[in-house]
Amino acid sequence: MTPQDIYLLSPEISLAGLALTIVILDVFIKNRLLVQSTIGIGLLVPVIFSILLWNGIGIETSLDSNTQTFGVFNTLVVDKFTLLFKFMFLGILSIVIMSSMSYVHRFERTKIEYFSLLIFSTVGMMLLSSTRELVTIYIALELTALPMAALIAISGNKLSSEAGIKFLILSAISSALLLYGMVWVYGLTGTTDVAEIFLSIEEMSRQNGSVSMIAFGNYGLLLGVIFIIAGFGFKISSVPFHMWVPDVYEGAPTPITAFLSVASKAAGFAVILRVFYGSFSSDVLSIEWSMLFAIMAVLSMVIGNFVAIAQKNIKRLLAYSTIAHAGYIMMGLTVVSGRMEGVALEGPSSVVFYLIGYAATNLAAFVAVIAVSNKTGSDLIEDFSGIAKRSPIIAICLAVALISLTGIPPTVGFMAKLNVFNSALNGGLWWLVLAGTISSVVSAYYYLRIIKVMYLSDPLENAPIKLDPLTGIALMVTVSAVVVFGLYPTPVIKAAHIAVEFLLI
């Protein structure tokens, strides 16, 4: 490790340092406010480092529009793609921490460990977005998943421990599937470096006559790719790997559910973009895997949206909605076959924009749910009746978030869906867009039903719901992001375009 490597890794290192510091501080200092302010100040450090790296300050090879910086024996890359995701994860982490402050009293003894594990999981996600080597990808993935399993089970009650064991078992199975695929790809290409895998596959497809050089020809490689898709499919919660999602989302503490639904999904898509556009984008493979993603997208949209109609618990409903949204996002991955016509980057950039919009929207919805369930102690949709009379602010924020999840203008959900559908249409996948549109219409039924319950039903009791300040700030920030990005999406779309240009180098 050179000093340059440490500087390139400084956002992750400083964040991991913060996680360790608060655990040690908690042993000696019982002052709650001090620990909270340490978290607040500590979160600024990785943001500052990320901003410095984005502007290319202090990096030997300058980060202008078309260069990337590699570090730590070429296993990590720092470019605008990874930094955009790092900003996103840090933003999500801050919102989740703010909304957790009013929630953590439910497990008073392990409060600090909760924040520490949350930060460690974010470190894993940040590493995941910047790895370009299969072994490192696996390690970063486990650094993301293992603290998450502990966080899901942290309440220690019946629901929480059941959700924890289900998440852990399924995440371990998915890692094993992923590893098996990675090992096949490694064995047949001879390298674990994402860019070199691409070169090796190109080389093999050029000298197609001498298949004796490759064991099993093309099929071995395809087997590996299918196992890798299965492994990542669990992380992004797409059908047919979605069985764990509703149970885990219902059993986990609500802030963790929010974190899982946006950050874990964004990390999964970041690494999918990196691996599939980096290594498997040659023509011999991309037709197969883009078709697999298209089929998974249709299944996710249809099953997610139709099963969500019957749900009575709002966390379960949002779990099925998250499966459906994984389907919408996957539509952006399917247009790789249009690479020759010059629309290749439209797909990934619409994926990145969708992830940012979805993060803001879903966080707004979850923060509102946390604010309500802190007072009512229930996650059932019927307990949301008449919330508009008890707390007009929470009701209007949740309504905006749900409208954005449906995809109605002027919210960011509409712009994100428009982008994804547009890129799929340009790739010639009209049947995918048709399935997406129909399932969006279906989704309007269950999203708008919650708004109806909030505004038109009579409240169960009349005591007003008070927002505590940090949750209120989190709610305001996310809802204003939903509306502002919906009305003026140009800067975010531009940032997404700049970011994905680094994928196809």
Place this chain on the structure above:
Amino acid sequence: MGLQQFLIIGAILFFIGLFGAFTKRNTIVVLMCIELMFNAVNLTAVAMSRYVVPYNNNHGVLIPETILTGHIFSIFIITIAAAEIAIGLAIVIALVRNYKSVFISDAKELKH
């Protein structure tokens, strides 16, 4: 012994583990099945590293930097699998405290 035998044993172990992980009721046995899957991956990684990779790169010319990647991969997998099982057992203890049973089929609070 050639590559094929190793790969076939690896595949058999992997799918025994996968089958067991989805069908067994005892949480400890499920964790053991997952361990079996990881070990099948290790076997495949080391076999690939020994037999295929050296002859795949640069038309049979050995490249010293890449020749041991599969072995190192399997060491990382062993390490992380141990961490995974540690957290798994911790959650199993919480599960047993709540349900007085180690069978995952008894944990049915979350409705399907």
